[in-house]
Amino acid sequence: MRPAAPWDIFHVDLSAPVxxxxxxxxxxxxxxFRQDGxxxxxxxxxxAAFPMSAEQVRALGAGAGSWIMLSQVAGGGYDAAxxxxxxxxxxASQAGAFDVTGFGQAIAARRHRSSRxxxxxxxxxxxxxxxxxxxxxxxxxxxxxxxxxxxxVDNGPDAATRAVVEAAGATYVAEPRRGLSNARNxxxxxxxxxxxxxxDDDVLPEPGWIEPLLNAFDDPxxxxxxxxxxxxxxxxxxxxxxxxxxxxxxxxxxxLRFDPAFLEATGPWGVPSWNxxxxxxMAIRRDLVDRIGLFDPRLGHGGQxxxxxxxxxxxxxALEAGVCCFYEPASVVRHEHRADWNALRRQVRGYAMGHLxxxxxxxxxxxxxxxxxxxxxxxxxHYTKRLLLSWRRRMLRIPDLHLxxxxxxxxxxxxxxxxxxxxxxxxxxRQCPRPPTRQSDL
Numbered sequence: 384m385r386p387a388a389p390w391d392i393f394h395v396d397l398s399a400p401v402x403x404x405x406x407x408x409x410x411x412x413x414x415x416f417r418q419d420g421x422x423x424x425x426x427x428x429x430x431a432a433f434p435m436s437a438e439q440v441r442a443l444g445a446g447a448g449s450w451i452m453l454s455q456v457a458g459g460g461y462d463a464a465x466x467x468x469x470x471x472x473x474x475a476s477q478a479g480a481f482d483v484t485g486f487g488q489a490i491a492a493r494r495h496r497s498s499r500x501x502x503x504x505x506x507x508x509x510x511x512x513x514x515x516x517x518x519x520x521x522x523x524x525x526x527x528x529x530x531x532x533x534x535x536v537d538n539g540p541d542a543a544t545r546a547v548v549e550a551a552g553a554t555y556v557a558e559p560r561r562g563l564s565n566a567r568n569x570x571x572x573x574x575x576x577x578x579x580x581x582x583d584d585d586v587l588p589e590p591g592w593i594e595p596l597l598n599a600f601d602d603p604x605x606x607x608x609x610x611x612x613x614x615x616x617x618x619x620x621x622x623x624x625x626x627x628x629x630x631x632x633x634x635x636x637x638x639l640r641f642d643p644a645f646l647e648a649t650g651p652w653g654v655p656s657w658n659x660x661x662x663x664x665m666a667i668r669r670d671l672v673d674r675i676g677l678f679d680p681r682l683g684h685g686g687q688x689x690x691x692x693x694x695x696x697x698x699x700x701a702l703e704a705g706v707c708c709f710y711e712p713a714s715v716v717r718h719e720h721r722a723d724w725n726a727l728r729r730q731v732r733g734y735a736m737g738h739l740x741x742x743x744x745x746x747x748x749x750x751x752x753x754x755x756x757x758x759x760x761x762x763x764x765h766y767t768k769r770l771l772l773s774w775r776r777r778m779l780r781i782p783d784l785h786l787x788x789x790x791x792x793x794x795x796x797x798x799x800x801x802x803x804x805x806x807x808x809x810x811x812x813r814q815c816p817r818p819p820t821r822q823s824d825l
Contacts, residue, residue, distance in 0.1 A: 384780040386411035386429050390617040400440040405433045416444040419487040493713050497597035500530035500576040506566035507584040511543040514584045518551040524588035536566040562685035564678035564693045580666040586716040595713035596666040606671040606706035609660025610714030621727040622720040639710040646702045653757025659708045662694030664716045675700040688799045690733025692741025699745050731785045735792025743802035766790050
């Protein structure tokens with residue numbers, strides 16, 4: 384049985400570990416082990432493991448971090464059926480003998496300041512306080528200057544949000560047409576920089592987070608880069624469940640390159656483009672939009688099939704166009720998970736619904752039968768298996784907390800089967816009418 388809330392979060396520097404002790408009310412903790420700032424491992428521990436001496440922390444971190452550090456320095460391998468280009472695993476017995484010098488040099492090379500022009504886009508909707516916290520952190524993390532601009536798209540234009548944006552010295556764009564895809568598209572119509580980076584208004588970027596994303600584009604074949612998302616806090620049961628059962632907790636710690644071979648290897652079962660990362664921490668080449676189109680306004684929060692999927696559908700179109708996508712875990716933001724359980728349940732239903740709608744849209748665009756196979760065989764089979772095993776999980780006191788909401792979301796998503804129509808049979812979303820309203824026009 385999982386420990387109750389709240390949980391503490393520790394970010395441990397393996398080069399100088401310190402003793403750890405939980406807050407009086409904390410029942411457990413997640414430790415993120417770092418080397419040269421890079422997250423190289425994580426461990427979840429109950430209260431019984433604390434307090435921990437510096438030596439105990441060092442020993443635990445050596446085991447958690449050695450595999451990822453060794454594998455990154457070791458060099459490339461390839462497993463298209465798994466994730467695309469991945470790095471080979473290392474033997475645990477090598478942990479004690481590993482010299483981190485090479486690892487540090489490799490990380491430093493991915494973090495040097497890029498000369499590429501970039502616009503950071505933050506889409507927001509009636510959350511001025513969260514936006515203010517995000518912008519305050521961005522000022523330190525983004526290092527704006529020549530060739531670097533911050534643009535905020537207000538998807539429910541109001542005076543409070545505009546005041547926050549003006550106080551931060553960012554560019555304000557009003558987009559009254561609701562939907563995350565509409566907001567992102569409004570920004571893309573305005574931007575002329577080489578790279579466009581997107582973060583959500585409920586994330587706080589770590590210092591220097593943008594450089595690894597930008598440096599991923601040194602590879603001319605890369606058109607999309609995504610980064611790692613860590614929890615900001617785990618103070619409620621809903622936040623813990625999102626991290627451990629659903630959300631960004633499953634993101635890996637190795638850099639991954641998704642290319643056309645990945646597309647072909649996974650196509651028969653429905654291309655899992657959602658494995659590429661999270662739209663909450665993403666960058667794209669601006670000229671890629673001219674090739675493959677804008678974000679599909681039917682998808683994403685506030686769209687016709689509100690919930691999710693607009694990012695993974697965009698990545699899928701990039702792959703189909705022969706463009707590579709890169710997952711860069713050296714780029715880190717911290718996400719404020721929903722603290723309210725009912726809000727999390729709505730989010731789960733939205734994710735499941737949006738996921739299915741995105742699969743339908745992908746089939747409509749690319750006509751790969753694997754998408755229908757996933758929609759009508761793999762996903763129902765997945766839910767059926769979980770239903771059959773749910774009685775055992777209840778007996779073991781580890782219930783499948785979100786199964787019924789996921790099934791409800793899936794059933795709600797079936798109504799968007801019309802998205803399977805090819806683009807020629809519907810109005811193309813790439814044709815965008817009017818430009819948005821910039822602050823200078825108000």
